[in-house]
Amino acid sequence: xxxxxxxxxxxxxxxxxxxxxxxxxxxxxxxxxxxxxxxxxxxxxxxxxxxxxxxxxxxxxxxxxxxxxxxxxxxxxxxxxxxxxxxxxxxxxxxxxxxxxxxxxxxxxxxxxxxxxxxxxxxxxxxxxxxxxxxxxxxxxxxxxxxxxxxxxxxxxxxxxxxxxxxxxxxxxxxxxxxxxxxxxxxxxxxxxxxxxxxxxxxxxxxxxxxxxxxxxxxxxxxxxxxxxxxxxxxxxxxxxxxxxxxxxxxxxxxxxxxxxxxxxxxxxxxxxxxxxxxxxxxxxxxxxxxxxxxxxxxxxxxxxxxxxxxxxxxxxxxxxxxxxxxxxxxxxxxxxxxxxxxxxxxxxxxxxxxxxxxxxxxxxxxxxxxxxxxxxxxxxxxxxxxxxxxxxxxxxxxxxxxxxxxxxxxxxxxxxxxxxxxxxxxxxxxxxxxxxxxxxxxxxxxxxxxxxxxxxxxxxxxxxxxx
Amino acid sequence: xxxxxxxxxxxxxxxxxxxxxxxxxxxxxxxxxxxxxxxxxxxxxxxxxxxxxxxxxxxxxxxxxxxxxxxxxxxxxxxxxxxxxxxxxxxxxxxxxxxxxxxxxxxxxxxxxxxxxxxxxxxxxxxxxxxxxxxxxxxxxxxxxxxxxxxxxxxxxxxxxxxxxxxxxxxxxxxxxxxxxxxxxxxxxxxxxxxxxxxxxxxxxxxxxxxxxxxxxxxxxxxxxxxxxxxxxxxxxxxxxxxxxxxxxxxxxxxxxxxxxxxxxxxxxxxxxxxxxxxxxxxxxxxxxxxxxxxxxxxxxxxxxxxxxxxxxxxxxxxxxxxxxxxxxxxxxxxxxxxxxxxxxxxxxxxxxxxxxxxx
Numbered sequence: 001x002x003x004x005x006x007x008x009x010x011x012x013x014x015x016x017x018x019x020x021x022x023x024x025x026x027x028x029x030x031x032x033x034x035x036x037x038x039x040x041x042x043x044x045x046x047x048x049x050x051x052x053x054x055x056x057x058x059x060x061x062x063x064x065x066x067x068x069x070x071x072x073x074x075x076x077x078x079x080x081x082x083x084x085x086x087x088x089x090x091x092x093x094x095x096x097x098x099x100x101x102x103x104x105x106x107x108x109x110x111x112x113x114x115x116x117x118x119x120x121x122x123x124x125x126x127x128x129x130x131x132x133x134x135x136x137x138x139x140x141x142x143x144x145x146x147x148x149x150x151x152x153x154x155x156x157x158x159x160x161x162x163x164x165x166x167x168x169x170x171x172x173x174x175x176x177x178x179x180x181x182x183x184x185x186x187x188x189x190x191x192x193x194x195x196x197x198x199x200x201x202x203x204x205x206x207x208x209x210x211x212x213x214x215x216x217x218x219x220x221x222x223x224x225x226x227x228x229x230x231x232x233x234x235x236x237x238x239x240x241x242x243x244x245x246x247x248x249x250x251x252x253x254x255x256x257x258x259x260x261x262x263x264x265x266x267x268x269x270x271x272x273x274x275x276x277x278x279x280x281x282x283x284x285x286x287x288x289x290x291x292x293x294x295x296x297x298x299x300x301x302x303x304x305x306x307x308x309x310x311x312x313x314x315x316x317x318x319x320x321x322x323x324x325x326x327x328x329x330x331x332x333x334x335x336x337x338x339x340x341x342x343x344x345x346x347x348x349x350x351x352x353x354x355x356x357x358x359x360x361x362x363x364x365x366x367x368x369x370x371x372x373x374x375x376x377x378x379x380x381x382x383x384x385x386x387x388x389x390x391x392x393x394x395x396x397x398x399x400x401x402x403x404x405x406x407x408x409x410x411x412x413x414x415x416x417x418x419x420x421x422x423x424x425x426x427x428x429x430x431x432x433x434x435x436x437x438x439x440x441x442x443x444x445x446x447x448x449x450x451x452x453x454x455x456x457x458x459x460x461x462x463x464x465x466x467x468x
Numbered sequence: 469x470x471x472x473x474x475x476x477x478x479x480x481x482x483x484x485x486x487x488x489x490x491x492x493x494x495x496x497x498x499x500x501x502x503x504x505x506x507x508x509x510x511x512x513x514x515x516x517x518x519x520x521x522x523x524x525x526x527x528x529x530x531x532x533x534x535x536x537x538x539x540x541x542x543x544x545x546x547x548x549x550x551x552x553x554x555x556x557x558x559x560x561x562x563x564x565x566x567x568x569x570x571x572x573x574x575x576x577x578x579x580x581x582x583x584x585x586x587x588x589x590x591x592x593x594x595x596x597x598x599x600x601x602x603x604x605x606x607x608x609x610x611x612x613x614x615x616x617x618x619x620x621x622x623x624x625x626x627x628x629x630x631x632x633x634x635x636x637x638x639x640x641x642x643x644x645x646x647x648x649x650x651x652x653x654x655x656x657x658x659x660x661x662x663x664x665x666x667x668x669x670x671x672x673x674x675x676x677x678x679x680x681x682x683x684x685x686x687x688x689x690x691x692x693x694x695x696x697x698x699x700x701x702x703x704x705x706x707x708x709x710x711x712x713x714x715x716x717x718x719x720x721x722x723x724x725x726x727x728x729x730x731x732x733x734x735x736x737x738x739x740x741x742x743x744x745x746x747x748x749x750x751x752x753x754x755x756x757x758x759x760x761x762x763x764x765x766x767x768x769x770x771x772x773x774x775x776x777x778x779x780x781x782x783x784x785x786x787x788x789x790x791x792x793x794x795x796x797x798x799x800x801x802x803x804x805x806x807x808x809x810x811x812x813x814x815x816x817x818x819x820x821x822x823x824x825x826x827x828x
């Protein structure tokens with residue numbers, strides 16, 4: 001690649017690895033943003049083997065000690081949920097008796113709900129709209145739930161009314177459960193999402209059900225790197241195309257459920273040197289399309305669904321494309337004058353008249369997802385609420401600070417992490433102009449390699465965008 | 469008429485459309501109703517003409533903020549509290565009815581009826597979404613009821629007995645605020661003669677029909693969508709991308725102006741004026757649709773209705789108008805809900821009959 005990747009300037013070499021059902025692609029990108037090595041192999045049964053095999057030829061050209069970070073984009077978790085009966089048995093504790101009309105797992109696909117198959121209860125507690133307790137936390141009911149779960153569940157999800165305002169009851173309940181359940185992993189809803197109890201709880205339950213797979217994914221990937229002789233930090237691409245440290249991903253698998261659509265879109269636009277594009281990913285049997293707007297993949301702004309479950313998570317606005325029809329006109333609406341790009345290892349093949357839908361195949365199309373991962377920033381978001389009586393500037397500043405801290409915890413480099421988006425949504429039917437707030441912060445992956453002398457430059461941008 | 473599990477999605481879609489951008493996402497109440505109707509159970513919908521004179525009906529609604537609702541959700545115990553309304557009713561009602569047939573308030577009474585095992589009356593007091601409790605058939609005809617009960621999700625209740633002409637909205641809204649921005653509302657039980665005079669009949673069935681109609685749009689061509697809408701007196705006013713949204717805060721929610729750019733370069737923008745609900749659609753100074761007609765903005769791909777909050781820049785949308793219930797067009801009623809009543813300097817204009825395709 002010749003200078004079309006304009007994201008250079010720090011660290012030594014960043015590796016990107018992408019796995020789909022059929023193949024594994026790996027790229028090495030130097031600090032000028034050039035691809036210095038790339039390799040693709042077929043998927044083998046073991047993820048560790050696949051990763052190691054894909055990376056091996058790269059390390060003939062790249063000194064492993066100069067690798068500053070490795071980013072993995074994978075649909076592995078999504079695949080597992082199709083191929084194995086792998087969701088763990090999950091106990092669900094919801095705190096807040098105001099919510100009994102829509103109990104946990106309302107609206108879930110029946111088959112998935114049946115797989116989780118653990119105790120579900122709603123107990124007294126939670127917070128009201130002003131953050132004050134709705135009721136005292138019912139510790140007796142929690143103890144009884146803990147005993148019900150004992151020896152029966154693999155993981156627990158806890159949600160609480162208005163926990164984005166105050167997570168006190170979720171934390172107290174977790175402590176109580178841990179006393180009985182020991183090391184059973186617990187997902188707290190306030191760590192998974194923003195406002196919207198049902199959607200946040202859904203994401204927490206999905207996350208809990210994926211915890212053991214998340215650990216497996218991260219340890220397999222790490223083993224692959226070890227085998228290849230790479231000691232650099234491992235990051236996983238999130239569903240929105242940004243990165244998360246492997247440690248954080250292992251406990252927050254719902255965020256890395258299926259990242260390949262987003263990384264492929266970002267990598268395609270980067271490869272084509274454009275900021276807006278419609279991208280069709282031909283890596284798997286079913287091609288999927290997404291939209292890049294202003295250098296990053298367009299995300300679903302309101303209602304989104306994961307594994308058929310309603311959540312509020314940052315997911316790409318994606319479309320499955322049956323090969324037989326021509327849905328490009330519909331996609332055109334989203335990016336009218338933007339080029340149509342085809343990427344993925346099947347992009348240039350199999351069609352006698354060139355790529356389907358008359359799409360352009362950009363440079364390194366086969367490696368788009370790996371490129372998108374290798375060049376992504378680490379990011380994190382926080383949700384807040386600003387009431388009319390609050391000191392707006394102060395609260396905004398606090399939330400900006402929190403977002404930066406969360407991004408750093410997720411693995412972003414402290415020196416270069418900045419707020420990238422602030423989204424304020426006015427709330428209707430409430431007096432005094434209250435607003436929901438989402439702040440996103442991002443920075444390049446932290447790396448010990450570039451600590452000493454490297455000067456970070458071109459990725460540091462202060463122009464904030466609106467959150468999706 | 470009967471409603472089963474298979475009608476819920478259409479009912480919710482119709483309710484979303486009738487919300488005209490407001491009245492809340494019916495999703496949550498959809499789940500409540502689904503839980504009630506699973507396993508082949510059904511819900512009876514009875515017409516005004518089927519009511520026996522001594523039959524008593526309890527209207528139900530939720531009042532509050534979608535923000536509070538999204539977290540506290542809805543409780544099954546509120547339904548009991550409102551329905552039995554100790555101290556307000558002499559006897560248990562025979563049926564429930566929606567107070568405002570739109571958004572979550574369309575399906576909440578249905579879920580309540582299913583939980584209580586009573587039928588739903590095929591009528592309501594608005595036939596569409598309005599933010600204020602005063603803009604109902606009761607409010608505009610001076611028939612506002614003297615007895616109300618509100619109940620919050622912690623089981624706290626307030627029973628109101630009023631005399632004279634007091635704005636219900638001004639009374640209830642601050643109480644809702646005090647009670648955590650979310651309360652259930654019911655009134656003293658109502659009987660046939662009163663309901664025949666002051667409610668809009670057939671609106672529950674209409675909601676289901678509208679939902680069924682919108683449910684077919686994603687599979688239709690634009691031309692056939694226009695034809696289908698025309699059969700209901702509706703129009704597709706335009707399609708395009710939201711290029712700008714300017715919001716400014718007001719006491720009960722942000723007022724906003726939205727500009728939609730049609731596909732054809734250089735074609736005139738479609739503008740929507742809104743506050744909680746969509747109030748006006750204007751192109752080149754011509755009013756294409758106005759309140760109280762029902763203006764709905766839907767996602768361009770899925771034809772799913774959007775709330776007024778969701779209509780933000782970069783969204784690709786269609787704009788649709790459906791006629792309001794005839795009773796809203798009678799002079800007294802219209803004066804309370806025409807564009808001037810919402811602070812716009814224009815009169816009501818019926819839905820523009822122009823074929824809009826190709827223009828915006």
